[in-house]
């Protein structure tokens with residue numbers, strides 16, 4: 001999982017570009033919360049956080065949602081601490097029954113879309129009535145799976161590897177409050 005040292009992690013951060021400050025991230029969370037509330041406040045949603053990356057989004061977005069909801073998580077990864085994605089590897093599926101539920105999937109980033117597509121398909125197969133998704137970051141490029149889009153998006157980033165706010169660089173830097181980009 002982690003194949004770089006803490007010193008290398010610091011060096012990567014030193015040469016990275018901050019593409020969205022902590023203040024901008026916080027403002028985007030406020031806007032997402034407003035949009036989600038307008039759409040979902042009467043839907044009794046089951047929120048499903050996609051671990052590990054969504055942990056920061058979930059922790060910062062959910063306290064901004066002032067309506068009844070329930071929280072669950074899935075653990076699925078296709079980057080596995082690397083900067084190139086592969087097959088989706090499921091570690092944990094949801095604990096709540098999904099039949100008839102309105103689901104809101106939370107993830108840190110929508111990049112090539114395979115993760116969101118697979119988790120959304122899984123929820124529908126399990127009988128979810130409606131599946132919404134919210135991502136903190138949408139990466140702009142033309143490699144995304146056709147038809148995959150988040151219903152709620154916080155921020156856009158260019159086609160560069162990004163980290164911070166839940167997103168990792170070789171397992172590091174999920175804890176940074178701003179979003180950084182590196183060219184590789």
Ligand SMILES: O=P(O)(O)OC[C@H]1O[C@H](OP(=O)(O)OP(=O)(O)O)[C@H](O)[C@@H]1O
Pocket residue numbers: 050051052053054076077078079080081085107108109110111112113114115116167168
């Ligand atoms: O749109 P995609 O190209 O499928 O990529 C997006 C997914 O990649 C990251 O997860 P990752 O597999 O790195 O696991 P992590 O959540 O543990 O970081 C991120 O958290 C998303 O779930």
